[in-house]
Amino acid sequence: xxxxxxxxxxxxxxxxxxxxxxxxxxxxxxxxxxxxxxxxxxxxxxxxxxxxxxxxxxxxxxxxxxxxxxxxxxxxxxxxxxxxxxxxxxxxxxxxxxxxxxxxxxxxxxxxxxxxxxxxxxxxxxxxxxxxxxxxxxxxxxxxxxxxxxxxxxxxxxxxxxxxxxxxxxxxxxxxxxxxxxxxxxxxxxxxxxxxxxxxxxxxxxxxxxxxxxxxxxxxxxxxxxxxxxxxxxxxxxxxxxxxxxxxxxxxxxxxxxxxxxxxxxxxxxxxxxxxxxxxxxxxxxxxxxxxxxxxxxxxxxxxxxxxxxxxxxxxxxxxxxxxxxxxxxxxxxxxxxxxxxxxxxxxxxxxxxxxxxxxxxxxxxxxxxxxxxxxxxxxxxxxxxxxxxxxxxxxxxxxxxxxxxxxxxxxxxxxxxxxxxxxxxxxxxxxxxxxxxxxxxxxxxxxxxxxxxxxxxxxxxxxxxxxxxxxxxxxxxxxxxxxxxxxxxxxxxxxxxxxxxxxxxxxxxxxxxxxxxxxxxxxxxxxxxxxxxxxxxxxxxxxxxxxxxxxxxxxxxxxxxxxxxxxxxxxxxxxxxxxxxxxxxxxxxxxxxxxxxxxxxxxxxx
Amino acid sequence: xxxxxxxxxxxxxxxxxxxxxxxxxxxxxxxxxxxxxxxxxxxxxxxxxxxxxxxxxxxxxxxxxxxxxxxxxxxxxxxxxxxxxxxxxxxxxxxxxxxxxxxxxxxxxxxxxxxxxxxxxxxxxxxxxxxxxxxxxxxxxxxxxxxxxxxxxxxxxxxxxxxxxxxxxxxxxxxxxxxxxxxxxxxxxxxxxxxxxxxxxxxxxxxxxxxxxxxxxxxxxxxxxxxxxxxxxxxxxxxxxxxxxxxxxxxxxxxxxxxxxxxxxxxxxxxxxxxxxxxxxxxxxxxxxxx
Ligand SMILES: Nc1ncnc2c1ncn2[C@@H]1O[C@H](COP(=O)(O)OP(=O)(O)OP(=O)(O)O)[C@@H](O)[C@H]1O
Ligand SMILES: [Mg+2]
Numbered sequence: 001x002x003x004x005x006x007x008x009x010x011x012x013x014x015x016x017x018x019x020x021x022x023x024x025x026x027x028x029x030x031x032x033x034x035x036x037x038x039x040x041x042x043x044x045x046x047x048x049x050x051x052x053x054x055x056x057x058x059x060x061x062x063x064x065x066x067x068x069x070x071x072x073x074x075x076x077x078x079x080x081x082x083x084x085x086x087x088x089x090x091x092x093x094x095x096x097x098x099x100x101x102x103x104x105x106x107x108x109x110x111x112x113x114x115x116x117x118x119x120x121x122x123x124x125x126x127x128x129x130x131x132x133x134x135x136x137x138x139x140x141x142x143x144x145x146x147x148x149x150x151x152x153x154x155x156x157x158x159x160x161x162x163x164x165x166x167x168x169x170x171x172x173x174x175x176x177x178x179x180x181x182x183x184x185x186x187x188x189x190x191x192x193x194x195x196x197x198x199x200x201x202x203x204x205x206x207x208x209x210x211x212x213x214x215x216x217x218x219x220x221x222x223x224x225x226x227x228x229x230x231x232x233x234x235x236x237x238x239x240x241x242x243x244x245x246x247x248x249x250x251x252x253x254x255x256x257x258x259x260x261x262x263x264x265x266x267x268x269x270x271x272x273x274x275x276x277x278x279x280x281x282x283x284x285x286x287x288x289x290x291x292x293x294x295x296x297x298x299x300x301x302x303x304x305x306x307x308x309x310x311x312x313x314x315x316x317x318x319x320x321x322x323x324x325x326x327x328x329x330x331x332x333x334x335x336x337x338x339x340x341x342x343x344x345x346x347x348x349x350x351x352x353x354x355x356x357x358x359x360x361x362x363x364x365x366x367x368x369x370x371x372x373x374x375x376x377x378x379x380x381x382x383x384x385x386x387x388x389x390x391x392x393x394x395x396x397x398x399x400x401x402x403x404x405x406x407x408x409x410x411x412x413x414x415x416x417x418x419x420x421x422x423x424x425x426x427x428x429x430x431x432x433x434x435x436x437x438x439x440x441x442x443x444x445x446x447x448x449x450x451x452x453x454x455x456x457x458x459x460x461x462x463x464x465x466x467x468x469x470x471x472x473x474x475x476x477x478x479x480x481x482x483x484x485x486x487x488x489x490x491x492x493x494x495x496x497x498x499x500x501x502x503x504x505x506x507x508x509x510x511x512x513x514x515x516x517x518x519x520x521x522x523x524x525x526x527x528x529x530x531x532x533x534x535x536x537x538x539x540x541x542x543x544x545x546x547x548x549x550x551x552x553x554x555x556x557x558x559x560x561x562x563x564x565x566x567x568x569x570x571x572x573x574x575x576x577x578x579x580x581x582x583x584x585x586x587x588x589x590x591x592x593x594x595x596x597x598x599x600x601x602x603x604x605x606x607x
Numbered sequence: 608x609x610x611x612x613x614x615x616x617x618x619x620x621x622x623x624x625x626x627x628x629x630x631x632x633x634x635x636x637x638x639x640x641x642x643x644x645x646x647x648x649x650x651x652x653x654x655x656x657x658x659x660x661x662x663x664x665x666x667x668x669x670x671x672x673x674x675x676x677x678x679x680x681x682x683x684x685x686x687x688x689x690x691x692x693x694x695x696x697x698x699x700x701x702x703x704x705x706x707x708x709x710x711x712x713x714x715x716x717x718x719x720x721x722x723x724x725x726x727x728x729x730x731x732x733x734x735x736x737x738x739x740x741x742x743x744x745x746x747x748x749x750x751x752x753x754x755x756x757x758x759x760x761x762x763x764x765x766x767x768x769x770x771x772x773x774x775x776x777x778x779x780x781x782x783x784x785x786x787x788x789x790x791x792x793x794x795x796x797x798x799x800x801x802x803x804x805x806x807x808x809x810x811x812x813x814x815x816x817x818x819x820x821x822x823x824x825x826x827x828x829x830x831x832x833x834x835x836x837x838x839x840x841x842x843x844x845x846x847x848x849x850x851x852x853x854x855x856x857x858x859x860x861x862x863x864x865x866x867x868x869x870x871x872x873x874x875x876x877x878x879x880x881x882x883x884x885x886x887x888x889x890x891x892x893x894x895x896x897x898x
Contacts, residue, residue, distance in 0.1 A: 300713070302712055302713055302783065302785040302786075303713075304783065476748060479748055479750075480744075480747060480748060483731075483747035483748070483750065484721070484725070484728060484731055484747060484758065485743070485744065485747040487714060487718045487721060487722060488722065488725065490711065490713060490714055490718075491711045491714060491718075491719075491722045493713075494711040494712050494713055494714065495709050495710075495711055495712075497673065497693075497705075497709060498705065498709035498710070498711065499711075499722070500673075500692070500693040500694050500697075501671060501673070501693050501694075501697060501702075501703055501705075501709075502697050502702075502722050502723055502725050502726065502799065502803065503694045503697035503698050503725045503726035503803075504694060504722070504725060505694045508740050511740060512740055512743070512744050515741075515744065516744065606713065607713075
């Protein structure tokens with residue numbers, strides 16, 4: 001039985017590790033107003049480079065740390081130079097999407113190189129523990145504390161006494177003024193990305209040693225924890241990030257002490273949501289400091305949608321509708337069924353991210369809510385499947401909107417963080433709420449789709465059903481976009497300050513967008529549950545959220561036809577080219593990056 | 608034309624359209640707006656001038672609910688509206704334009720101006736508590752005849768409003784706002800404000816960045832609005848225009864009101880001259896010579 005002192009030490013050590021990530025995030029946010037979603041991937045890269053150094057090259061510990069720091073810094077510099085610098089004059093959504101894409105590409109490269117299986121990362125330190133009061137402390141704890149303090153000291157000296165450090169501080173204060181005074185902003189960005197990456201990489205390595213295990217899931221967790229700590233401390237506030245990290249470490253550690261390990265992340269995300277709602281500028285900012293007239297009108301790139309003639313749409317719909325009448329293979333139908341299900345999710349996301357500008361990274365949670373609702377209703381309460389699917393959509397609309405509502409007053413990156421966190425909370429609740437969701441065992445034996453008492457078993461009947469549902473949802477969404485709500489949503493996206501000045505309540509219209517979008521996603525998840533017949537807390541994961549986001553960008557933000565075209569393309573093309581499943585996510589990430597860089601308006605244009 | 612329900616109910620009280628008392632807003636150590644008093648009678652046009660950073664825009668933000676004062680109160684026709692949200696105040700008939708221009712870039716000119724009329728939607732936005740938003744969603748999807756008729760009527764009205772700008776906007780009615788010239792975007796913003804049918808209109812430097820011809824057009828338009836009885840609060844650096852249009856001028860410097868009165872008196876007030884000179888070459892002077 002560990003003592004409170006042990007939990008405190010553990011909290012501070014873990015907090016130290018978070019601090020290494022969060023400080024980098026804060027530096028980057030300070031100079032470029034950007035939350036770097038790829039920070040966790042650099043942490044992952046650092047852990048694996050550490051593994052190569054320790055296990056394969058047998059480097060001594062000091063050298064390992066230096067190798068990891070340098071290699072990670074190099075990755076950071078590459079990200080800055082090739083991923084972000086070309087986007088300097090793009091709409092603000094572009095760098096946000098780029099860091100998300102980079103993060104997926106890096107994670108996938110690591111996963112493909114080292115396989116997703118966990119590996120042991122020995123710490124190279126003697127395995128002894130010293131008694132301190134009624135707790136114990138080991139050499140690794142001291143090492144982590146030492147690295148944390150040394151980095152803080154070095155960073156302080158750099159920022160305070162070097163010329164480049166001064167330039168970093170000047171840029172963080174006022175970018176335009178710094179530029180006028182001759183500060184080379186590119187060099188500042190480089191410095192900041194290099195430092196942030198070095199700290200992140202070392203942090204990943206230390207965590208790997210601390211738990212003596214590394215795996216590819218570390219990346220997303222690190223990004224989330226780092227972002228939580230940074231936001232708690234106040235975005236862009238470097239000392240705040242340190243305090244926020246230690247606080248987060250302690251909250252988690254005490255939470256685990258009281259409630260158990262599986263609740264660790266729940267506390268982190270609840271802390272995040274609380275801070276975002278109560279003190280969006282962080283714990284240490286004065287509460288009422290409105291940013292000076294923020295320019296909101298530049299979120300997405302201006303573009304003109306491609307007009308598709310009605311007859312062409314009719315022919316396409318007709319063609320897909322009669323497809324099963326021809327001798328097509330089961331495989332083709334199966335692929336298209338997946339495309340229609342993804343299409344529903346993409347319709348939902350294109351409304352939420354594209355039309356009203358809330359770039360949601362947790363959209364898979366809406367699938368999960370719909371799926372669990374429909375599965376439980378039909379298997380435990382024998383509700384007819386048709387009704388259960390609709391109930392899944394409604395539940396997803398209601399619950400999804402309620403959960404997301406605290407983030408309605410946030411903008412841009414913060415919405416993405418909040419949705420990511422809420423998505424994680426949903427999957428953690430599903431995992432832990434065993435009496436209802438059956439926890440990690442999942443739900444099996446979900447009845448197949450059926451309509452008015454007839455089971456839809458054959459591939460063509462499932463195809464028709466999902467195609468019809470998607471077409472109906474698409475038509476409704478098209479109608480919505482042509483109504484006063486469509487223009488109100490788009491006005492809020494383009495400039496929420498001006499929108500409020502003309503009477504548009506952000507709560508009301510964001511709720512309506514999430515209700516409508518939540519329904520479509522919930523229905524998609526529900527249908528999927530009945531097709532798979534088994535679901536668990538991992539069936540609907542972040543990869544699906546990112547896939548949907550790529551689809552939406554590919555089709556054109558807010559573009560209904562684009563969402564469907566994008567789904568068919570991203571589901572169909574890998575099948576056509578027979579790309580192995582493990583490479584697909586990598587390819588989605590690359591597609592996302594290329595689009596953001598070269599065709600931000602997507603194939604069919606933003607609406 | 609449609610009347611605001613509360614217009615008739617409070618007009619009799621004889622309270623000024625806008626009345627500001629002791630309004631104060633501090634940013635850290637800086638007092639951007641310092642105990643400002645201001646009254647605006649119905650149909651009056653008052654201009655606010657002052658050097659850069661005097662606090663004019665901050666005052667607008669306080670009156671329109673975009674920012675909350677640290678002290679003081681704002682009344683609209685006698686009713687306390689201090690600290691209400693911008694969307695509530697829009698519903699009460701306050702419309703504003705923004706100094707840096709805030710059109711909805713990806714919306715067409717038509718849609719931009721229709722957003723201006725948003726607070727006047729009735730058929731599609733029934734005032735039912737709790738389920739009102741869901742009804743709105745349903746009505747937007749079903750679109751019964753009443754909703755269609757309302758939309759049609761507003762679209763016609765938008766065309767009438769755009770016609771006030773001659774041939775500047777009407778031929779571009781379906782173009783996205785981002786494709787318009789700078790001056791046209793400012794016009795769209797004013798058209799959007801007019802579509803609200805405001806009781807009180809606040810214009811923040813409507814001619815900033817316009818050439819002399821465009822400025823003259825804008826001045827004529829504001830004069831026309833005033834002649835129609837609209838109550839207007841105007842921030843403007845071009846003194847010539849201020850002198851021509853205003854019933855009264857208020858001068859601000861470093862958050863404080865340093866003078867108020869008829870245009871000519873204010874212009875010759877030593878304190879005002881001092882404020883402008885004291886801040887070096889004020890932008891207003893440069894602009895005026897350019898104009
Ligand atoms: N959100 C804010 N946070 C901090 N300071 C602010 C904020 N908004 C305005 N200020 C400061 O308040 C002062 C008044 O600004 P304001 O924009 O109201 O001036 P102005 O009279 O409109 O100037 P201009 O003629 O340049 O438009 C300025 O010093 C400005 O820097
Ligand atoms: Mg101003």
